[in-house]
Amino acid sequence: MSETPEQITKIAKLFDAISDSYDNAGVDFFQPIASDLVNALNPSSGESWLDIGCGRGAVAENVATILGANGSLLGFDISARMIENAKTMAARHNLTNVDLFVDDAQNPTKISGEFDAISSCLVLFFLPDPLAALKNWRPFLKSTGRIGVTTFGENDPRWRQVDQLFDAHLPTEMLDARASGIKGPFASDQGMESLMRDAGYGEVRTVTSLLPVKFQNISKWYDFSWSTGQRAMWLRVPQEERPVLRAKAEALLSNYLESDGSFILNQELRHTLALK
Numbered sequence: 001m002s003e004t005p006e007q008i009t010k011i012a013k014l015f016d017a018i019s020d021s022y023d024n025a026g027v028d029f030f031q032p033i034a035s036d037l038v039n040a041l042n043p044s045s046g047e048s049w050l051d052i053g054c055g056r057g058a059v060a061e062n063v064a065t066i067l068g069a070n071g072s073l074l075g076f077d078i079s080a081r082m083i084e085n086a087k088t089m090a091a092r093h094n095l096t097n098v099d100l101f102v103d104d105a106q107n108p109t110k111i112s113g114e115f116d117a118i119s120s121c122l123v124l125f126f127l128p129d130p131l132a133a134l135k136n137w138r139p140f141l142k143s144t145g146r147i148g149v150t151t152f153g154e155n156d157p158r159w160r161q162v163d164q165l166f167d168a169h170l171p172t173e174m175l176d177a178r179a180s181g182i183k184g185p186f187a188s189d190q191g192m193e194s195l196m197r198d199a200g201y202g203e204v205r206t207v208t209s210l211l212p213v214k215f216q217n218i219s220k221w222y223d224f225s226w227s228t229g230q231r232a233m234w235l236r237v238p239q240e241e242r243p244v245l246r247a248k249a250e251a252l253l254s255n256y257l258e259s260d261g262s263f264i265l266n267q268e269l270r271h272t273l274a275l276k
Contacts, residue, residue: 007128008078008104008106011078011079011126012078012079012080014229014231014232015055015077015078015079015081015082016079016080016081016082017231018226018227018228018229018231019056019079019081019082019084019085020081020085021223021226021227022055022056022082022085022227022228023055023056023058023227024056024227025220025223025224025226025227026216026220026223026224027213027214027215027220027224028213028214029211029213029224029228029267030055030056030058030121030122031058031061031062032211033058033121033122033150033211033267033269034058034059034061034062034121035058035062036150036209036211036269036271037059037119037121037148037150037271038059038062038063038066038119040148040207040271040273041117041119041146041148041273043063043066043067043117044066045066045067045068045070045071046067046068046070046071047067047071047116047117048067048071048072048073048074048113048114048115048116048117049063049067049071049072049073049074049115049116049117049118049119050073050074050075050111050115050117050118050119050140051073051074051075051076051118051119051120051121052075052076052105052108052118052119052120052123052137053076053077053078053105053120053121053122053123053126054075054076054077054082054083054086054100055077055079055082055086055121056082056085056086056089057075057085057086057089057090057098057100058121059073059075059119059121060073060075060086060089060090060095060098060100061089061090061093061095063119064090064093064095064097064098065095067097068097069096069097071097072097072098072099073097073098073099074099074100074101074111074115075098075099075100075101076100076101076102076103076105076108076110076111077100077102077103077105078102078103078104078105079102080102083100083101083102086100087100105120105123105126105127105133106127106128106129106132106133106136107132107133107136108136108137108140111140113140114139114140114141114142114145115140115141115142115145116142116144116145116146117141117145117146117147117148118137118140118141118145118146118147118148119147119148119149120137120147120148120149120150121149121150122150122151122152123149124149124151124186125151125152125186126229130185130195131195131198131199134149134195134196134199134201135199135200138199138200138201138276141276142276143276144275144276145275145276146273146274146275146276147196147201147273147274147275147276148271148272148273149192149196149271149272150269150270150271150272151186151192151269151270151272152186152267152268152269152270153189153208153267153268153269153270154268155268156265156266156267156268158252158253158256158265159265159266159267161252162249162252162253163230163233165245165248165249165252166233166234166236166237166245169233169236169237169238169241170233170236171236189206189208189270189272192206192270192272193205193206193272195272196272196274197274201274201275201276202274202275202276203274203275204272204273204274205272205273205274206270206271206272206273207270207271207273208268208269208270208271209268209269209271210266210267210268210269211266211267211268211269212264212265212266213264213265213266213267214262214263214264215262215263215264215265216261216262217261217262218250218253218254218257218261218263221249221250221253222246222249222250
């Protein structure tokens with residue numbers, strides 16, 4: 001399966017729209033996930049990295065100083081606005097070993113050379129053909145190179161309760177295995193490991209972790225949901241029905257409030273690691 005120009009434009013527009021609030025909504029989410037992936041890949045000074053679907057640069061921010069002046073990171077994203085924000089982050093932290101640009105994760109066309117490591121955090125399930133994408137990435141690894149791909153593990157039942165409120169409004173393509181993680185390769189460690197092996201990688205293994213995602217209040221959940229890929233789900237709900245759906249979601253979440261009004265939803269993470 002190959003991307004149509006309409007699909008590429010649609011994904012780019014979604015992430016352009018959320019780029020300013022993405023990882024900037026007062027909820028610790030993408031940074032700790034990126035840090036977890038970096039730790040799983042065990043970077044060393046002087047290495048060359050390729051970060052596919054880099055977003056606002058969460059992986060780059062976590063790994064660039066470890067790579068040091070003799071190392072380098074290339075990062076790209078389909079969203080030009082994400083890249084603008086990532087460049088701002090890199091300049092703010094004086095990450096002179098980081099180069100960021102726009103390219104398509106499904107079929108990158110601006111990459112040359114080989115890298116010690118490839119990282120891709122919460123990207124693969126957005127792509128129309130994940131297996132083909134993984135095959136396209138493999139030539140960018142050195143013969144001794146390694147790859148780490150982060151996807152979501154088992155859903156917190158409380159989080160899934162809220163997500164199910166959107167289901168009646170979503171088209172089939174947003175309810176398939178890639179989006180829901182209920183079945184298919186994104187539903188299990190074994191499924192992701194098989195996907196990596198089918199793409200030609202070796203010594204495939206899984207590292208899992210649990211991230212407690214703390215929301216200071218219910219309004220933070222609402223803001224956060226619009227700042228992630230879930231924005232696409234909100235946009236499928238007719239505008240006049242959104243207040244009703246929000247009220248139902250907040251009623252569910254109110255069952256989990258602590259005395260200070262905060263609450264935690266757990267997110268299981270799956271890092272699928274492999275060698276070329």
